[in-house]
Amino acid sequence: MxxxxxxxxxxxxxxxxxxxxxxxxxxxxxxxxxxxxxxxxxxxxxxxxxxxxxxxxxxxxxxxxxxxxxxxxxxxxxPLWPLDGAARAVARAVSAEMHSGFSALRTHMSMEVGADLRGQGRTPEVDADIARITQIWKHCRAHYGSRGRYLFGEYSIADMMFAPVCFRFESYGVQLDNGANDYLQTMLAHPHMLEWKAAALTEAVTPAEPV
Ligand SMILES: N[C@@H](CCC(=O)N[C@@H](CS)C(=O)NCC(=O)O)C(=O)O
Structure with missing residues (x-):
């Protein structure tokens, strides 16, 4: 492939x-x-x-x-979705919500892996998106996450859908409470996230407007 x-x-x-x-x-x-x-x-x-x-x-x-x-x-x-049917349904719901929503965050905090953009991009709409995302993370961790450190315990597509948000929160220095921050740090330390970041930091990029 x-x-x-x-x-x-x-x-x-x-x-x-x-x-x-x-x-x-x-x-x-x-x-x-x-x-x-x-x-x-x-x-x-x-x-x-x-x-x-x-x-x-x-x-x-x-x-x-x-x-x-x-x-x-x-x-x-x-298998990349949670095995339990109820967990899988919620994993699909939060993945679809991420896929189709959060336009303020996308617009004002475009992904710039490794960049130091602390303090930039904050608007009331972005803050509302951040609040909803952390609410999702904490709900999933509390109800479905007991078997591991990811949203549904084991690493799944739901985590992958929120992965760019994790790089955004890192670049833009978004401060989270302990529950949400634990999950953020877990994601940022995932070997595949580290591999992507290392490649991003060494690629040639021509500065231009976000797409
Ligand atoms: N909903 C699509 C969005 C894909 C998308 O917008 N990709 C951007 C890059 S992140 C793109 O290909 N832009 C075209 C361009 O830059 O010319 C998906 O989930 O894959």
Whole structure:
């Protein structure tokens, strides 16, 4: 399989699919297309019908969109959702909420892995997004997290969906209470998060407006 992703510093959607591919244990070829370049669109469209990354190519089948890729890997390669039915339903609900919401956070705190942006990006709408995200984290940890350190105990797609938020909270210096901060630190210390961050810190990026 091939996974088409964008610049690791910025591409929050790519991060989610990449984490799913890594967690599945799949041997995949990673093709990274630099974002915010004149030829970015054309290069992505060569692989992805939506013109966006991430896109997974499996034997000629293109699967685009981060959540669809995670679902595909969960069906075809390895179980990536919680095994308990109720936990799985809530994991899907919070993943869908992350996938379709939090536009203020996306707009004002775009992902810049490794950047020091402390204190920037705070608006009342962003604060409301942060409050809802930490509420989700604490609810999941309290009700479903007893078997491990992740939202549903074991590491799952739900954690991967919130992974870019973790890098944002780190860059923008968002202070959290103990319960939420414990989870944030767990995520930031995950080996795949550290691997992505190390790659982001060494890639060549041309400064440009967020996409
Ligand atoms: N909902 C999509 C969003 C994908 C998306 O917006 N990707 C951005 C990069 S993070 C992109 O490909 N932008 C096109 C461009 O930069 O030309 C998903 O979940 O995969």
């Amino acid at each position: 091939q996974l088409i992703i964008g610049t690791k510093t910025w591409s929050s959607w790519s991060l989610r699919a990449w984490l799913a591919a890594k967690a599945s244990g799949l041997a995949f070829e990673e093709i990274c297309i630099p974002l915010r370049q004149p030829d970015t669109k054309t290069r992505i469209e060569h692989f992805s019908p939506s013109g966006k990354v991430p896109c997974l190519i499996d034997n000629g089948l293109a699967v685009w969109d981060s959540l669809a890729i995670a679902e595909y890997l969960a069906e075809e390669v390895a």
